[in-house]
Amino acid sequence: MLHSFRQGGMENMIGQMAWRLSQSGFKVIVCALVGSDDFKHRLPPGTPVLELQKRPGLDLRCALRLRALIRELKPDVIHSHNWNALVYSLLALALGLNRTPLLHGEHALLYGWERSPWRLRLRRLFYARCDIIHTVSQGQINDMAALGLTRNLTLRVIRNGVDTLKFSSLDKEKCRLSLGIPPHAPAFGMAARYVPEKRHNLLLQAFLKIGKIFPTARLVLAGAGGNCEAATNELVTSHPFADRIIQLGHRDDMTTVYNALDLLVLTSTSEGMSNVTLEAMSCGVPVLMHATCGSEELIHPGRNGSLAAMTTADDVAAAITALLEQPDLLRTMGGAAREFIEQEYPLAKTAADYMAVYTALGGKNLTTAEGR
Template identity: 30%
Template sequence: MTVHICHLLWSFRTGGLENGVVNLINQLNPAEFRHSIICLTDYDPAFFARITRADVQIFSLHKRAGQDLGSFKRCYQLLRQLKPDVCHSRNLAAMEYQLVALLARVPRRLHGEHGWDLTDLAGQNKKYVLLKQLYRPIIQHYICLSLEGQRYLQQTVGVPAKRLSVICNGVDTERFSPASRVQSNLPASLTAGDRVIFGTVGRLADVKNQQLLVDAYIALCQQSSDFLNNTALVIIGDGQKRPHLQQQLSVAGLAAQCWLPGDRSDIASILPGFSVFVLPSLAEGISNTILEAMACGLPVIASEVGGNPELVQPEHTGWLFPSGDKPQLMQLLQHCQQTAAELPQIGRNARTAAEQQFSLDSMVAAYRRQYLAGIRQQEG
């Protein structure tokens, strides 16, 4: 029997959550599982092309802003047509469509908590908590990525422990691996010499807080000629913030040592050229980009939010700083520039941690057990 899983998402574009779905679909045994994806809004065909299986279908409900009752009807019709064995929704917006999955008689209904957004950084919005509590009887099992998410679902939403699994994201340590700067797809102008290259990858959105990194970098360059002459900054990703960040760096006279190329499909060939990976987010679940950076042998500077403390071991694989704390971030950036000779060893520690604790195989095996356990329960 092949288990048909329907992944229900807000959209399918570049992002950590979506990247995790790509990895899961590509790695699950096609003899055991087949997949469909339903996007509440729309999807990016180029991103969908990262799925290597030819039998995966993707659908868009084209949900309008606000309450769009028609999107619920379209979702119901799709689910009745597809007849999946499992409906796996992710995050709050998609959770509301689990009622549709119940009405469409989908046997197994799973929901994933992947963290919070700028409008609800701590997950304490009373309206959202009430909504999650109302949907609690409909959802048969919850999957969260971090221990923080587990505590939240148990203590705030009231999910019993027996209906909850923690499955940490995994990283493909063969695809993401250390390499020399010569092999990296970074511009030659940045890799020339011994510059310490600070880099980040992610949606250019307020919640990812790349603004803080740019502000800290500019301030350090203005304060220290040593830092100015011996560092570079790379920000991979696209979004509304990109033009503003580019202009800010240009006005500061730093455009020549900063690279903001937008979205890239060759991240695995760019990351190894970094010296240090920086993630200044205001909220995170378990960051795929941190895991990818660790697998590439990079030290990590990350804000102390969400699952980041579960990934980064201070002074061993990187450093943590209080979210939004510009002086502390500046201190860590300068520390890395001044102790550049120590960075490779911290990077090696990060690579070892990625291999031993956060392998893609472990993640895929955990999801496989959860999907099959649900089907076996139905058959029993």
């Protein structure tokens, strides 16, 4: 169960897990509150995608439709992802007096109004009904504990993983040629939806300084969608170095995109365990991350990537400049990043962790009605 099944890091992980689970005898059903798009084609053939067409606001009819689906499908486990899916899963179960085990996943750091006292009280109440709460990093659990959200709960960390066969090193010059990036120009970029917490504006502001220091540098932006896309496009159009900003939109060949970069930059403030970071590191590309939740579990500064407190555009510019001035260090960190991901974050480990939790909750012959 999830809000929608459209392009995103969490949704991409759901698709990959669906393949692994179905190959191991699990039946997977995706239930999306507000719908899906062509991204559902990343699921195994024949995977049902049930769209509840939830209306804006609290939609009790949507909860009733979900209750009817649960009665019909009789899932062994319901797996909700993030807040909206949790609310409607609990409503449906309460309306049907159903005791189907509920596994709830949190995939990002709580921020903004999510940390307000009344919202935290609601989370404590709703979490108490879940059989297991899982996060994608230990940092998330630490943050939840500091907010008083973990008391008397059964908690699990199920870290995201990456397909190291798909995301691997390619010929950089060929990748750059396909994307229109000069072969010897410093190239850095971001891959993300256009939403406030990703902070594209900060990176664009930083490029005002970086572009002067490195006259041939290219800033690459991959991704599409989100409520800041139009505003970001305007910033790009009016940027003094607009001719050196490459906007790729949604891409199905992210391995090519990563391999074209010298450095991936993640200025986001709300990651739980960034799939983009995992994928880039698996391709042998070092990552500069904002020092936030989950970053310390992925990045060993100076060895396989870099961490920085990127609060202002000046912070971002300084951190990127320092790394672009050391191309040999970037290459060394990229090699170490690949080795680290191969050892610590293989996709098979993530799938095995999910299977173990499903089996513990619902028995051996499982149908998982979830966002996966």
